[in-house]
Amino acid sequence: MxxxxxxxxxxxxxxxxxxxxxxxxxxxxxxxxxxxxxxxxxxxxxxxxxxxxxxxxxxxxxxxxxxxxxxxxxxxxxxxxxxxxxxxxxxxxxxxxxxxxxxxxxxxxxxxxxxxxxxxxxxxxxxxxxxxxxxxxxxxxxxxxxxxxxxxxxxxxxxxxxxxxxxxxxxxxxxxxxxxxxxxxxxxKPEVLQNRDLSTSQLTMLQLLSEINSADSEFDVEALEKLVSQDISITYKLLKYINSSHFSRIKTISSVAQAISYLGERGFRMFVSLIATSMLAENKPGELVRASIIRARLLELIAIECRQDSNEMFLLGLFSFIDAMLDQPLATILKKMPLSANINTALSEKSGDLYPFLRLVEAYEQGNWVPFRFALKKIGLNEEKMTDFYLEAIAWADSFE
Structure with a gap:
């Protein structure tokens, strides 16, 4: 059973x-x-x-x-x-x-x-x-x-x-x-959607997220080092993470450039996206960040299983609560972030090729099993995989925290 x-x-x-x-x-x-x-x-x-x-x-x-x-x-x-x-x-x-x-x-x-x-x-x-x-x-x-x-x-x-x-x-x-x-x-959900401007630090984080995840950006270690080094908090967290027991390293990594090179393009983009997202939600319930990280990892695992773009699906999950994090209309935020058309359509219009995946995850989280069943059928995902993926995503989010 x-x-x-x-x-x-x-x-x-x-x-x-x-x-x-x-x-x-x-x-x-x-x-x-x-x-x-x-x-x-x-x-x-x-x-x-x-x-x-x-x-x-x-x-x-x-x-x-x-x-x-x-x-x-x-x-x-x-x-x-x-x-x-x-x-x-x-x-x-x-x-x-x-x-x-x-x-x-x-x-x-x-x-x-x-x-x-x-x-x-x-x-x-x-x-x-x-x-x-x-x-x-x-x-x-x-x-x-x-x-x-x-x-x-x-x-x-x-x-x-x-x-x-x-x-x-x-x-x-x-x-x-x-x-x-x-x-x-x-x-x-957003707490207030009117008369609230983004702070300077939030705008900086959005800029960082935009540059890190831009489809046109190259993986230039030197340029990325300069970008990350502008924020002491991200630099500290990057070096702490790369030297943690998760990597079981014998020799300590002491520079941002070394850390970026060690993580590689995909690992680095993912790490900075997670850090920046958590900083955007600094004054929000911690569960909001945890939920976005779980969604990101869960959608990534589903994408791999269904042979979809796992990077795109990871970002879809990570940014699915961005309006609640910033207390701003989603359309306003998305204008400042060069996300793919697929992600924009799924988040803002609740349609397109990626939306069934997001709907699947939303329904699972809330225990709404009827829409979950329909989304599962539309995607063609084996139902036996879903709980395994969900538990793996929870464990991953907890280890990151």
Missing amino acids: NVFVARQPIFDKRKKLYAYELLFRTGTTNAFPDIDGTTANTSLLSSTFFTVGIDEIAAGKLAFINFTEELIAKGIPQLFPPEKLMVEILEDVEPGSAVVNACRLLKEKGYSLALDDFVYSRQFDELLHLSDIIKIDFRLTSPEKIKEMVGTLKQFDCQLLAEKIETYEEFEAALALGFEYFQGYFFA
């Missing part, structure tokens, strides 16, 4: 990464057509903890994983380390005595509990006294109902998590209501 495991970030009030929720499917359908929820969750747990490794998929962060009523009643969460797991109780779980007693036992053994897609009813009071986090869906629940529930839940010793937060305005509204944690793609 093929297993797809994607993850979605959860942030705290400072927009720092707190945890990941792991999303599961056994195939490319958007439901569990041939298996029940218990079998699905068992497969996820087996894949996450025994096959893939929880530290790899969750990058050392807490993992929110859904548990069905049957699995909770049987005490299945106890098979896994409490410090790595948030037991997420699905919204359709009935809070009967068996479930409450099982949850009480989990709490005694050090596990944390979260109630998913919560809508208040008095029958949940016993579970609320045991729960650490209450998740409220901002798409399924009206603002009035959310405000009412927040008032009711103050009597319980639990923290609130706002789900499906898609804009910074929603983030601020949830923050004002007293929510502690936030889940959604607000971090990947």
Whole structure:
């Protein structure tokens, strides 16, 4: 049975990464057509903890994983380390005595509990006294109902998590209501799109990215050395990277020219692109940079498998969040960067030869398995490769960081 495991970030009030929720499917359908929820969750747990490794998929962060009523009643969460797991109780779980007693036992053994897609009813009071986090869906629940529930839940010793937060305005509204944690793609969208100019340093980074990735530029080590040496931060990071354990070098490289020559054209362009991109997103949630790096590597791996231009696909992923990084309209930014017509069309018009690849990755990240299935079919990629590529991209991004 093929297993797809994607993850979605959860942030705290400072927009720092707190945890990941792991999303599961056994195939490319958007439901569990041939298996029940218990079998699905068992497969996820087996894949996450025994096959893939929880530290790899969750990058050392807490993992929110859904548990069905049957699995909770049987005490299945106890098979896994409490410090790595948030037991997420699905919204359709009935809070009967068996479930409450099982949850009480989990709490005694050090596990944390979260109630998913919560809508208040008095029958949940016993579970609320045991729960650490209450998740409220901002798409399924009206603002009035959310405000009412927040008032009711103050009597319980639990923290609130706002789900499906898609804009910074929603983030601020949830923050004002007293929510502690936030889940959604607000971090990947521009915060302000008007009356904000690019800073001098951002313009410098865009210029560097343009020159490094220009199709017309030659791999001139001397010229590139002069360009990189203008920025002390990039010079430091380049020398630190080239002398890291990743390369297992005996002799230290002490000059920018040596580092450029050692990395080669492709390695150097990739390195500088990653560094410059991270500097553009300096004041943004770290997950924004991590997500762009994962996308870049994932698209590169897919390109190699599908015999596409891997350099072009890498840049497509890397720049897919550029408007959120700079809080500028995408069209304005793209005018300043000499990217290929294929990348421009995919990013700005959501069409063209490369867009199905970007749509495939977006759908996978969000656990939207129906559009993922269509994109997979259009591209002709073997579905068994996708999770392997995704996990490799995560590991690569973590090693780079």
